[in-house]
Amino acid sequence: MSDQVLTSVLFLVVVAITIGVTIWASRQTSGTTDYYSGGRSFSGVQNGLAISGDYMSAASFLGISGLIALGGMDGFIYSIGFLVAWLVALMLVAELLRNSGRYTMADQLAYRMRQRPVRMAAATSTVAVSIFYLLAQMVGAGTLVALLLGVDSGVLKNATIAVVGLLMIFYVTVGGMKGTTWVQIVKAVLLMSGTVLVTVLVMAQFGFNLSELLGAAASNSGQGDAFLQPGLVYGADLTTKIDFISLALALVLGTAGLPHILIRFYTVPTSRDARKSVLWAITLIGAFYLMTLALGFGAAALLDTSTLDSSGNLASPRLAEAVGGGEGSVGGAVLLALISAVAFATILAVVAGLTLTSASSVAHDIYANVIKKGAVTEKQEVRVARIAAFGIGAVAIVLSIFAQNLNIAFLVALAFAVAASGNVPALIYNLFWRRFNTRGAVWAIYGGLATAVVLVFFSPVVSGAEDAMVPGADWSLFPLANPGIISIPAGFLFGWLGTITSRPEAEADAKYDELEVRALTGAGAEKAVVH
Amino acid sequence: MAEEISPTQHRVYERVHASAEFQELRKRYLGFAIPATVAFMVWYLLFVFMSNWATGFMNTKVFGNINVALIFGLLQFLSTFGIAWLYARHANKHLDPVAGKLQREYEEEIGR
Numbered sequence: 001m002s003d004q005v006l007t008s009v010l011f012l013v014v015v016a017i018t019i020g021v022t023i024w025a026s027r028q029t030s031g032t033t034d035y036y037s038g039g040r041s042f043s044g045v046q047n048g049l050a051i052s053g054d055y056m057s058a059a060s061f062l063g064i065s066g067l068i069a070l071g072g073m074d075g076f077i078y079s080i081g082f083l084v085a086w087l088v089a090l091m092l093v094a095e096l097l098r099n100s101g102r103y104t105m106a107d108q109l110a111y112r113m114r115q116r117p118v119r120m121a122a123a124t125s126t127v128a129v130s131i132f133y134l135l136a137q138m139v140g141a142g143t144l145v146a147l148l149l150g151v152d153s154g155v156l157k158n159a160t161i162a163v164v165g166l167l168m169i170f171y172v173t174v175g176g177m178k179g180t181t182w183v184q185i186v187k188a189v190l191l192m193s194g195t196v197l198v199t200v201l202v203m204a205q206f207g208f209n210l211s212e213l214l215g216a217a218a219s220n221s222g223q224g225d226a227f228l229q230p231g232l233v234y235g236a237d238l239t240t241k242i243d244f245i246s247l248a249l250a251l252v253l254g255t256a257g258l259p260h261i262l263i264r265f266y267t268v269p270t271s272r273d274a275r276k277s278v279l280w281a282i283t284l285i286g287a288f289y290l291m292t293l294a295l296g297f298g299a300a301a302l303l304d305t306s307t308l309d310s311s312g313n314l315a316s317p318r319l320a321e322a323v324g325g326g327e328g329s330v331g332g333a334v335l336l337a338l339i340s341a342v343a344f345a346t347i348l349a350v351v352a353g354l355t356l357t358s359a360s361s362v363a364h365d366i367y368a369n370v371i372k373k374g375a376v377t378e379k380q381e382v383r384v385a386r387i388a389a390f391g392i393g394a395v396a397i398v399l400s401i402f403a404q405n406l407n408i409a410f411l412v413a414l415a416f417a418v419a420a421s422g423n424v425p426a427l428i429y430n431l432f433w434r435r436f437n438t439r440g441a442v443w444a445i446y447g448g449l450a451t452a453v454v455l456v457f458f459s460p461v462v463s464g465a466e467d468a469m470v471p472g473a474d475w476s477l478f479p480l481a482n483p484g485i486i487s488i489p490a491g492f493l494f495g496w497l498g499t500i501t502s503r504p505e506a507e508a509d510a511k512y513d514e515l516e517v518r519a520l521t522g523a524g525a526e527k528a529v530v531h
Numbered sequence: 532m533a534e535e536i537s538p539t540q541h542r543v544y545e546r547v548h549a550s551a552e553f554q555e556l557r558k559r560y561l562g563f564a565i566p567a568t569v570a571f572m573v574w575y576l577l578f579v580f581m582s583n584w585a586t587g588f589m590n591t592k593v594f595g596n597i598n599v600a601l602i603f604g605l606l607q608f609l610s611t612f613g614i615a616w617l618y619a620r621h622a623n624k625h626l627d628p629v630a631g632k633l634q635r636e637y638e639e640e641i642g643r
Binding site for chain 2: 076077087091092210211225230513518522
């Protein structure tokens with residue numbers, strides 16, 4: 001019982017800190033640029049930390065270590081793909097987007113296309129990607145709290161999901177981008193510290209010898225050397241091998257299309273700061289993903305993985321307990337509570353970032369530009385953003401109740417696939433293809449998005465498998481769990497088709513020169529707000 | 532309608548776009564970003580394909596329990612850090628000075 005008191009106290013501390021930060025930040029927020037972009041006044045280092053905070057979600061902390069603990073080397077592809085993906089963001093997206101947009105992902109497309117259709121499309125895909133991503137985080141929160149209170153009850157998990165949902169609505173409505181960014185920064189520091197601590201404790205058990213750790217993981221897993229080799233999960237036949245490629249593609253191309261990451265580039269004063277923040281993010285994220293080796297293989301070596309939940313989401317907290325002294329020991333209880341609180345902070349922060357992104361897009365793209373055609377006051381726009389946060393929170397709460405059995409990292413990989421298919425083709429074409437036009441952009445987004453979502457719906461993730469979202473029914477016509485290999489090329493294909501089947505647009509063409517100048521030099525880019 | 536800008540802004544954008552300096556900036560940017568992107572994608576996909584179809588090689592133990600697959604995976608980290616560092620150096624040295632100059636020129640002209 002005292003363990004649970006300790007855990008509850010730590011959880012409350014995390015919640016109290018984040019609420020405090022949010023209220024403090026809300027006092028310094030006025031107007032849309034503050035609300036959407038934190039006044040563009042964050043430094044490269046601060047934003048680098050915040051990007052890391054936004055990016056290293058429950059998927060990274062809970063999901064990947066679970067996948068490695070259960071699947072060995074095949075789980076490591078997540079760590080690699082999630083990191084390599086940052087090169088796309090660094091070289092092709094971050095600086096150009098900072099220079100050419102304002103608040104949302106759609107701004108960059110709307111710069112040279114007809115505003116209303118492209119904003120509507122981009123807002124739809126922003127909300128779709130964010131909801132997939134939110135599901136993963138909320139499932140993580142439910143599982144975590146059930147573990148800590150030692151009750152595996154559906155009611156409790158759902159209650160937790162509802163509480164997380166309410167907290168996220170609070171962060172976003174009260175704190176805006178400034179509050180959300182500071183929550184990310186606090187969380188990034190907590191997460192890195194917690195991960196370093198567990199990594200050091202794990203490695204200490206093996207004399208800081210990676211080979212020994214791997215050996216122990218291989219033998220304890222019962223798989224022997226196969227555990228350390230590629231193919232344990234994806235090596236069975238041609239279909240699973242193609243699924244592996246599909247997953248790898250979604251991971252590496254998805255990052256540059258994640259709306260909640262893209263709008264982070266607007267929080268800094270210049271494109272130079274955007275670059276600097278990505279470099280910081282790559283350093284922190286890279287260090288973190290290296291440590292997932294210790295977390296994942298450590299869990300395989302030190303835990304009885306057959307007692308883990310089937311999705312492996314609890315490997316990290318259980319591992320912390322084990323290296324702290326084991327179940328029943330004081331050290332074990334303290335570490336379990338500590339790491340769970342870190343995971344909880346991680347979830348809260350990411351959830352806040354996602355909700356803010358979707359709410360901003362609904363308010364700025366759909367309400368202000370599509371419905372009101374720009375004739376709104378800043379006050380009205382921010383109010384709509386706050387209302388939208390409620391709506392998105394509610395949808396995410398309801399959907400997460402159905403996704404409880406799925407691995408978090410796996411769910412996030414689906415969000416990556418949707419982002420890579422719906423957003424990346426349009427963004428890349430817009431920057432690098434002069435002929436690209438409104439219909440091309442709209443087709444690229446809806447086409448890529450719909451292909452990805454439909455394929456997921458007909459995949460074994462939703463039906464036809466034991467651990468599917470709807471067990472007991474089977475309409476799985478598509479054999480792959482991750483749709484990337486089909487849906488990403490489909491996004492590019494639709495964008496190309498839409499463009500060549502419609503007449504060139506004089507305006508899209510003329511403004512291409514301007515977009516290039518603005519994106520590459522920063523001439524005319526949005527400036528920081530001076531208070 | 533796309534985003535509105537003034538005729539003056541439009542004129543200045545066009546002038547900057549036509550300048551030899553801007554064309555040089557564009558060339559320098561694409562000259563790094565495109566080959567680097569192709570390179571790391573090929574390198575990454577090589578890891579993915581070999582994990583699928585070159586298992587004999589990937590499973591070879593190099594020392595202790597460390598096999599080629601793990602080393603290859605760790606090299607992906609190394610190459611990511613390396614390319615990021617090279618890009619930052621290239622941008623600081625060859626892109627920022629030109630971009631900064633063009634941006635100042637634009638702002639002076641618009642400010643007039």
